Amino acid sequence: MPKIVDHEARRTELADAVGRVIARDGVNEVSIRSVAAEAGWSPGALRHYFTTRAELLAFACEQVIQRVTDRITELRHTGTIQQAVRDTLLETMPVDARRHTEATVAFAFLALGLSDPRLAEVQRTHFNGMYGLCLQLIESLDTEGLLTPRGPSAEILARRLHAVVDGLSIQRLAGHLTPESMITQLDAYLGEIIHGTDATR
Amino acid sequence: MPKIVDHEARRTELADAVGRVIARDGVNEVSIRSVAAEAGWSPGALRHYFTTRAELLAFACEQVIQRVTDRITELRHTGTIQQAVRDTLLETMPVDARRHTEATVAFAFLALGLSDPRLAEVQRTHFNGMYGLCLQLIESLDTEGLLTPRGPSAEILARRLHAVVDGLSIQRLAGHLTPESMITQLDAYLGEIIHGTDATR
Numbered sequence: 001m002p003k004i005v006d007h008e009a010r011r012t013e014l015a016d017a018v019g020r021v022i023a024r025d026g027v028n029e030v031s032i033r034s035v036a037a038e039a040g041w042s043p044g045a046l047r048h049y050f051t052t053r054a055e056l057l058a059f060a061c062e063q064v065i066q067r068v069t070d071r072i073t074e075l076r077h078t079g080t081i082q083q084a085v086r087d088t089l090l091e092t093m094p095v096d097a098r099r100h101t102e103a104t105v106a107f108a109f110l111a112l113g114l115s116d117p118r119l120a121e122v123q124r125t126h127f128n129g130m131y132g133l134c135l136q137l138i139e140s141l142d143t144e145g146l147l148t149p150r151g152p153s154a155e156i157l158a159r160r161l162h163a164v165v166d167g168l169s170i171q172r173l174a175g176h177l178t179p180e181s182m183i184t185q186l187d188a189y190l191g192e193i194i195h196g197t198d199a200t201r
Numbered sequence: 202m203p204k205i206v207d208h209e210a211r212r213t214e215l216a217d218a219v220g221r222v223i224a225r226d227g228v229n230e231v232s233i234r235s236v237a238a239e240a241g242w243s244p245g246a247l248r249h250y251f252t253t254r255a256e257l258l259a260f261a262c263e264q265v266i267q268r269v270t271d272r273i274t275e276l277r278h279t280g281t282i283q284q285a286v287r288d289t290l291l292e293t294m295p296v297d298a299r300r301h302t303e304a305t306v307a308f309a310f311l312a313l314g315l316s317d318p319r320l321a322e323v324q325r326t327h328f329n330g331m332y333g334l335c336l337q338l339i340e341s342l343d344t345e346g347l348l349t350p351r352g353p354s355a356e357i358l359a360r361r362l363h364a365v366v367d368g369l370s371i372q373r374l375a376g377h378l379t380p381e382s383m384i385t386q387l388d389a390y391l392g393e394i395i396h397g398t399d400a401t402r
Contacts, residue, residue, distance in 0.1 A: 151393075165368070168364045185364065192352075
Protein backbone atom coordinates (compact mmCIF):
# COMPACT_ATOMS: atom_id res chain seq x y z
CA MET A 1 0.00 0.00 0.00
CA PRO A 2 2.48 2.66 -1.16
CA LYS A 3 -0.06 5.48 -0.95
CA ILE A 4 -0.68 5.00 2.78
CA VAL A 5 3.04 4.77 3.55
CA ASP A 6 3.62 7.99 1.64
CA HIS A 7 0.77 9.66 3.50
CA GLU A 8 2.27 8.73 6.88
CA ALA A 9 5.75 9.80 5.76
CA ARG A 10 4.46 13.20 4.74
CA ARG A 11 2.62 13.64 8.04
CA THR A 12 5.83 12.77 9.88
CA GLU A 13 7.74 15.26 7.72
CA LEU A 14 5.25 17.95 8.81
CA ALA A 15 5.53 16.93 12.47
CA ASP A 16 9.31 17.39 12.18
CA ALA A 17 8.72 20.87 10.76
CA VAL A 18 6.50 21.66 13.78
CA GLY A 19 9.42 20.63 16.03
CA ARG A 20 11.84 22.92 14.18
CA VAL A 21 9.46 25.92 14.36
CA ILE A 22 9.00 25.34 18.11
CA ALA A 23 12.74 24.93 18.74
CA ARG A 24 13.56 28.14 16.86
CA ASP A 25 10.59 30.47 17.43
CA GLY A 26 8.52 29.00 20.27
CA VAL A 27 5.18 27.20 20.27
CA ASN A 28 3.31 30.47 19.93
CA GLU A 29 4.62 30.76 16.37
CA VAL A 30 3.24 27.40 15.24
CA SER A 31 0.59 27.95 12.57
CA ILE A 32 -0.55 26.26 9.35
CA ARG A 33 1.32 29.03 7.52
CA SER A 34 4.63 28.91 9.45
CA VAL A 35 4.84 25.11 9.41
CA ALA A 36 4.04 24.98 5.68
CA ALA A 37 6.83 27.52 5.04
CA GLU A 38 9.26 25.54 7.22
CA ALA A 39 8.47 22.31 5.34
CA GLY A 40 8.62 24.05 1.96
CA TRP A 41 4.94 23.34 1.32
CA SER A 42 2.05 25.61 0.42
CA PRO A 43 -0.51 26.18 3.22
CA GLY A 44 -3.12 24.58 0.93
CA ALA A 45 -1.05 21.40 0.54
CA LEU A 46 -0.54 21.20 4.32
CA ARG A 47 -4.30 21.54 4.88
CA HIS A 48 -4.71 18.33 2.90
CA TYR A 49 -3.12 16.60 5.92
CA PHE A 50 -4.10 18.86 8.84
CA THR A 51 -7.01 21.27 8.75
CA THR A 52 -6.28 23.08 12.03
CA ARG A 53 -3.30 24.17 14.12
CA ALA A 54 -4.63 22.00 16.96
CA GLU A 55 -4.57 18.87 14.76
CA LEU A 56 -1.03 19.67 13.68
CA LEU A 57 0.13 20.13 17.27
CA ALA A 58 -1.72 17.02 18.44
CA PHE A 59 0.00 14.91 15.79
CA ALA A 60 3.41 16.43 16.61
CA CYS A 61 2.86 15.54 20.28
CA GLU A 62 1.82 11.97 19.40
CA GLN A 63 5.00 11.63 17.35
CA VAL A 64 7.10 12.79 20.30
CA ILE A 65 5.43 10.27 22.61
CA GLN A 66 6.01 7.49 20.07
CA ARG A 67 9.68 8.37 19.58
CA VAL A 68 10.46 8.60 23.28
CA THR A 69 8.63 5.30 23.88
CA ASP A 70 10.60 3.64 21.06
CA ARG A 71 13.92 4.86 22.44
CA ILE A 72 13.07 3.64 25.94
CA THR A 73 12.08 0.22 24.54
CA GLU A 74 15.35 0.04 22.63
CA LEU A 75 17.57 1.03 25.59
CA ARG A 76 20.02 -1.79 26.35
CA HIS A 77 20.74 -1.84 30.05
CA THR A 78 24.16 -3.25 30.79
CA GLY A 79 24.64 -1.70 34.23
CA THR A 80 22.68 -1.74 37.48
CA ILE A 81 18.92 -1.37 37.83
CA GLN A 82 19.58 2.07 39.37
CA GLN A 83 21.36 3.14 36.18
CA ALA A 84 18.53 1.74 34.05
CA VAL A 85 15.97 3.81 36.02
CA ARG A 86 18.08 6.93 35.58
CA ASP A 87 18.69 6.36 31.84
CA THR A 88 15.00 5.74 31.25
CA LEU A 89 13.91 8.95 33.02
CA LEU A 90 16.58 11.05 31.28
CA GLU A 91 15.26 9.82 27.92
CA THR A 92 12.07 11.80 28.69
CA MET A 93 13.79 14.96 30.01
CA PRO A 94 15.27 18.02 28.20
CA VAL A 95 18.96 17.09 28.54
CA ASP A 96 20.04 17.89 24.96
CA ALA A 97 18.73 19.79 21.91
CA ARG A 98 16.60 16.93 20.59
CA ARG A 99 15.00 16.09 23.91
CA HIS A 100 14.59 19.80 24.68
CA THR A 101 12.44 20.18 21.56
CA GLU A 102 10.48 17.02 22.42
CA ALA A 103 9.79 18.23 25.94
CA THR A 104 8.76 21.67 24.62
CA VAL A 105 6.24 20.05 22.26
CA ALA A 106 4.88 17.88 25.08
CA PHE A 107 4.54 20.73 27.60
CA ALA A 108 3.04 23.08 25.03
CA PHE A 109 -0.03 20.89 25.45
CA LEU A 110 -0.49 21.98 29.02
CA ALA A 111 -1.26 25.57 28.03
CA LEU A 112 -3.11 24.61 24.85
CA GLY A 113 -4.91 21.42 25.87
CA LEU A 114 -7.08 22.97 28.55
CA SER A 115 -9.57 24.43 26.09
CA ASP A 116 -9.42 21.86 23.26
CA PRO A 117 -10.80 18.31 23.72
CA ARG A 118 -8.60 16.87 20.93
CA LEU A 119 -5.44 18.24 22.57
CA ALA A 120 -6.67 17.24 26.02
CA GLU A 121 -6.99 13.63 24.82
CA VAL A 122 -3.40 13.55 23.54
CA GLN A 123 -2.22 15.15 26.75
CA ARG A 124 -4.01 12.49 28.79
CA THR A 125 -2.21 9.79 26.78
CA HIS A 126 1.09 11.51 27.50
CA PHE A 127 0.34 11.84 31.19
CA ASN A 128 -0.85 8.27 31.65
CA GLY A 129 2.21 7.02 29.77
CA MET A 130 4.57 8.97 32.03
CA TYR A 131 2.81 7.92 35.23
CA GLY A 132 2.79 4.28 34.07
CA LEU A 133 6.49 4.50 33.33
CA CYS A 134 7.25 5.97 36.77
CA LEU A 135 5.19 3.26 38.47
CA GLN A 136 6.97 0.54 36.49
CA LEU A 137 10.40 1.95 37.48
CA ILE A 138 9.43 2.21 41.16
CA GLU A 139 8.05 -1.35 41.10
CA SER A 140 11.23 -2.70 39.51
CA LEU A 141 13.26 -1.06 42.31
CA ASP A 142 10.84 -2.52 44.85
CA THR A 143 11.16 -6.04 43.38
CA GLU A 144 14.92 -5.81 43.76
CA GLY A 145 14.54 -4.69 47.39
CA LEU A 146 16.14 -1.34 46.57
CA LEU A 147 13.52 1.03 47.99
CA THR A 148 14.20 2.62 51.37
CA PRO A 149 12.38 0.44 53.95
CA ARG A 150 9.20 1.76 55.60
CA GLY A 151 8.87 4.46 52.93
CA PRO A 152 5.66 5.49 51.17
CA SER A 153 3.67 3.17 48.88
CA ALA A 154 4.74 2.52 45.26
CA GLU A 155 1.82 4.67 44.03
CA ILE A 156 2.83 7.65 46.20
CA LEU A 157 6.47 7.29 45.13
CA ALA A 158 5.48 6.99 41.45
CA ARG A 159 3.27 10.11 41.59
CA ARG A 160 6.03 12.03 43.32
CA LEU A 161 8.69 10.84 40.88
CA HIS A 162 6.39 11.99 38.07
CA ALA A 163 5.95 15.40 39.75
CA VAL A 164 9.72 15.75 40.29
CA VAL A 165 10.47 14.82 36.65
CA ASP A 166 7.77 17.21 35.34
CA GLY A 167 8.78 20.00 37.71
CA LEU A 168 12.50 19.75 36.89
CA SER A 169 11.75 19.49 33.16
CA ILE A 170 9.64 22.65 33.04
CA GLN A 171 12.19 24.51 35.15
CA ARG A 172 14.83 23.51 32.59
CA LEU A 173 12.57 24.48 29.66
CA ALA A 174 12.02 27.90 31.21
CA GLY A 175 15.80 28.35 31.46
CA HIS A 176 15.95 28.32 35.25
CA LEU A 177 18.10 25.19 35.47
CA THR A 178 21.00 24.08 33.28
CA PRO A 179 20.78 20.50 31.94
CA GLU A 180 23.57 19.62 34.42
CA SER A 181 21.79 21.04 37.46
CA MET A 182 18.54 19.33 36.39
CA ILE A 183 20.39 15.99 36.27
CA THR A 184 22.06 16.69 39.63
CA GLN A 185 18.62 17.27 41.17
CA LEU A 186 17.27 14.04 39.68
CA ASP A 187 20.29 12.07 40.92
CA ALA A 188 19.91 13.51 44.42
CA TYR A 189 16.27 12.44 44.50
CA LEU A 190 16.95 8.93 43.16
CA GLY A 191 19.83 8.63 45.63
CA GLU A 192 17.37 9.19 48.45
CA ILE A 193 14.59 6.84 47.46
CA ILE A 194 17.02 4.08 46.48
CA HIS A 195 18.19 2.29 49.57
CA GLY A 196 21.89 2.71 50.32
CA THR A 197 23.03 3.23 46.72
CA ASP A 198 24.03 5.96 44.29
CA ALA A 199 22.00 6.02 41.06
CA THR A 200 24.88 7.53 39.09
CA ARG A 201 27.09 4.47 39.70
CA MET B 202 -2.79 62.19 41.21
CA PRO B 203 -6.25 60.89 40.28
CA LYS B 204 -5.26 60.27 36.67
CA ILE B 205 -2.53 57.77 37.57
CA VAL B 206 -4.76 55.94 40.06
CA ASP B 207 -7.44 55.65 37.39
CA HIS B 208 -4.89 54.38 34.89
CA GLU B 209 -3.74 51.61 37.25
CA ALA B 210 -7.33 50.70 38.14
CA ARG B 211 -8.19 50.32 34.47
CA ARG B 212 -5.13 48.16 33.83
CA THR B 213 -6.14 45.96 36.76
CA GLU B 214 -9.68 45.74 35.38
CA LEU B 215 -8.21 44.48 32.10
CA ALA B 216 -5.96 41.97 33.88
CA ASP B 217 -9.08 40.61 35.61
CA ALA B 218 -10.73 40.24 32.19
CA VAL B 219 -7.67 38.26 31.01
CA GLY B 220 -8.17 35.92 33.98
CA ARG B 221 -11.85 35.40 33.13
CA VAL B 222 -11.08 34.64 29.45
CA ILE B 223 -8.40 32.11 30.49
CA ALA B 224 -10.66 30.46 33.08
CA ARG B 225 -13.51 30.08 30.58
CA ASP B 226 -11.85 29.58 27.18
CA GLY B 227 -8.18 28.79 27.80
CA VAL B 228 -5.04 30.89 27.36
CA ASN B 229 -5.05 30.23 23.62
CA GLU B 230 -8.13 32.45 23.32
CA VAL B 231 -6.53 35.50 24.95
CA SER B 232 -6.28 38.31 22.40
CA ILE B 233 -6.65 42.09 22.36
CA ARG B 234 -10.08 41.51 20.80
CA SER B 235 -11.38 38.82 23.21
CA VAL B 236 -10.17 40.65 26.33
CA ALA B 237 -11.65 43.95 25.12
CA ALA B 238 -15.00 42.19 24.54
CA GLU B 239 -14.82 40.55 27.99
CA ALA B 240 -14.14 43.91 29.67
CA GLY B 241 -16.82 45.69 27.60
CA TRP B 242 -14.19 47.89 25.93
CA SER B 243 -13.38 48.53 22.29
CA PRO B 244 -10.12 46.98 21.03
CA GLY B 245 -8.89 50.52 20.29
CA ALA B 246 -9.48 51.64 23.90
CA LEU B 247 -7.66 48.56 25.20
CA ARG B 248 -4.69 49.31 22.93
CA HIS B 249 -4.32 52.61 24.78
CA TYR B 250 -3.16 50.47 27.74
CA PHE B 251 -1.61 47.41 26.09
CA THR B 252 -0.39 47.37 22.51
CA THR B 253 0.26 43.61 22.24
CA ARG B 254 -1.16 40.35 23.53
CA ALA B 255 2.23 39.65 25.16
CA GLU B 256 2.09 42.90 27.17
CA LEU B 257 -1.42 42.08 28.29
CA LEU B 258 -0.42 38.58 29.40
CA ALA B 259 2.74 39.84 31.10
CA PHE B 260 0.74 42.35 33.13
CA ALA B 261 -1.87 39.71 34.03
CA CYS B 262 0.95 37.44 35.27
CA GLU B 263 2.52 40.25 37.31
CA GLN B 264 -0.87 40.90 38.91
CA VAL B 265 -1.17 37.22 39.85
CA ILE B 266 2.29 37.23 41.43
CA GLN B 267 1.43 40.37 43.38
CA ARG B 268 -1.87 38.99 44.64
CA VAL B 269 -0.42 35.67 45.75
CA THR B 270 2.47 37.48 47.46
CA ASP B 271 0.04 39.80 49.27
CA ARG B 272 -2.08 36.88 50.48
CA ILE B 273 0.99 35.03 51.77
CA THR B 274 2.18 38.17 53.59
CA GLU B 275 -1.26 38.57 55.15
CA LEU B 276 -1.56 34.93 56.32
CA ARG B 277 -1.91 34.82 60.10
CA HIS B 278 -0.34 31.63 61.39
CA THR B 279 -1.92 30.49 64.62
CA GLY B 280 -0.90 26.83 64.45
CA THR B 281 2.39 24.98 64.11
CA ILE B 282 5.23 25.89 61.76
CA GLN B 283 4.35 22.76 59.75
CA GLN B 284 0.84 24.11 59.19
CA ALA B 285 2.24 27.50 58.22
CA VAL B 286 4.48 25.87 55.58
CA ARG B 287 1.54 23.93 54.19
CA ASP B 288 -0.83 26.95 54.15
CA THR B 289 1.79 29.07 52.41
CA LEU B 290 2.42 26.50 49.65
CA LEU B 291 -1.31 25.89 49.11
CA GLU B 292 -1.78 29.63 48.58
CA THR B 293 0.28 29.21 45.37
CA MET B 294 -1.40 26.00 44.14
CA PRO B 295 -4.64 25.40 42.15
CA VAL B 296 -6.82 24.24 45.05
CA ASP B 297 -9.94 26.28 44.21
CA ALA B 298 -11.40 28.25 41.28
CA ARG B 299 -9.53 31.49 42.04
CA ARG B 300 -6.14 29.84 42.54
CA HIS B 301 -6.78 27.56 39.55
CA THR B 302 -7.09 30.64 37.32
CA GLU B 303 -4.02 32.23 38.91
CA ALA B 304 -1.93 29.09 38.35
CA THR B 305 -3.19 28.83 34.76
CA VAL B 306 -2.07 32.41 34.07
CA ALA B 307 1.32 31.75 35.66
CA PHE B 308 1.95 28.47 33.79
CA ALA B 309 0.75 29.90 30.49
CA PHE B 310 4.06 31.77 30.60
CA LEU B 311 6.03 28.58 30.28
CA ALA B 312 4.73 27.89 26.78
CA LEU B 313 4.64 31.55 25.76
CA GLY B 314 7.71 32.96 27.52
CA LEU B 315 10.27 30.89 25.65
CA SER B 316 10.16 33.05 22.53
CA ASP B 317 9.39 36.47 24.01
CA PRO B 318 11.96 38.35 26.16
CA ARG B 319 9.28 40.47 27.91
CA LEU B 320 7.38 37.34 28.98
CA ALA B 321 10.62 35.54 29.86
CA GLU B 322 11.49 38.37 32.28
CA VAL B 323 8.14 38.11 34.07
CA GLN B 324 8.52 34.35 34.19
CA ARG B 325 11.96 34.69 35.76
CA THR B 326 10.49 36.95 38.46
CA HIS B 327 7.81 34.33 39.13
CA PHE B 328 10.35 31.50 39.27
CA ASN B 329 12.79 33.33 41.54
CA GLY B 330 9.93 34.30 43.82
CA MET B 331 8.75 30.70 44.13
CA TYR B 332 12.25 29.31 44.69
CA GLY B 333 12.95 32.01 47.29
CA LEU B 334 9.71 31.14 49.06
CA CYS B 335 10.56 27.41 49.10
CA LEU B 336 14.04 28.14 50.46
CA GLN B 337 12.58 30.37 53.19
CA LEU B 338 10.11 27.65 54.23
CA ILE B 339 12.81 24.96 54.30
CA GLU B 340 15.10 27.25 56.33
CA SER B 341 12.35 28.01 58.84
CA LEU B 342 11.84 24.25 59.32
CA ASP B 343 15.60 23.83 59.68
CA THR B 344 15.82 26.59 62.31
CA GLU B 345 13.17 24.81 64.35
CA GLY B 346 15.11 21.53 64.07
CA LEU B 347 12.21 19.95 62.16
CA LEU B 348 14.09 18.62 59.12
CA THR B 349 14.91 14.92 59.00
CA PRO B 350 18.52 14.60 60.29
CA ARG B 351 21.33 13.83 57.81
CA GLY B 352 19.07 14.74 54.88
CA PRO B 353 20.07 16.80 51.83
CA SER B 354 21.09 20.47 52.04
CA ALA B 355 18.49 23.27 52.35
CA GLU B 356 19.16 24.25 48.70
CA ILE B 357 18.54 20.73 47.39
CA LEU B 358 15.38 20.42 49.50
CA ALA B 359 14.14 23.85 48.35
CA ARG B 360 14.71 23.03 44.65
CA ARG B 361 12.95 19.70 45.08
CA LEU B 362 10.02 21.25 46.99
CA HIS B 363 9.72 23.77 44.15
CA ALA B 364 9.74 20.93 41.56
CA VAL B 365 7.14 18.95 43.55
CA VAL B 366 4.86 22.02 43.89
CA ASP B 367 5.24 22.88 40.17
CA GLY B 368 4.81 19.26 39.06
CA LEU B 369 1.70 18.68 41.18
CA SER B 370 0.23 22.03 40.12
CA ILE B 371 0.57 21.35 36.39
CA GLN B 372 -0.82 17.84 36.85
CA ARG B 373 -3.86 19.40 38.56
CA LEU B 374 -4.19 22.07 35.83
CA ALA B 375 -4.16 19.35 33.18
CA GLY B 376 -6.98 17.57 35.00
CA HIS B 377 -4.92 14.53 35.98
CA LEU B 378 -5.24 15.10 39.72
CA THR B 379 -8.22 16.31 41.75
CA PRO B 380 -7.50 19.20 44.16
CA GLU B 381 -7.83 16.66 47.00
CA SER B 382 -5.31 14.20 45.55
CA MET B 383 -2.90 17.05 44.83
CA ILE B 384 -3.10 18.12 48.49
CA THR B 385 -2.69 14.49 49.65
CA GLN B 386 0.51 14.24 47.59
CA LEU B 387 1.84 17.50 49.03
CA ASP B 388 1.04 16.38 52.58
CA ALA B 389 2.77 13.03 52.02
CA TYR B 390 5.90 14.83 50.82
CA LEU B 391 5.92 17.35 53.69
CA GLY B 392 5.31 14.49 56.11
CA GLU B 393 8.52 12.87 54.93
CA ILE B 394 10.86 15.84 54.98
CA ILE B 395 9.53 17.08 58.32
CA HIS B 396 11.04 15.05 61.12
CA GLY B 397 8.58 12.91 63.05
CA THR B 398 5.52 15.07 62.45
CA ASP B 399 2.41 15.32 60.34
CA ALA B 400 2.07 18.58 58.39
CA THR B 401 -1.72 18.41 58.40
CA ARG B 402 -1.88 18.62 62.19
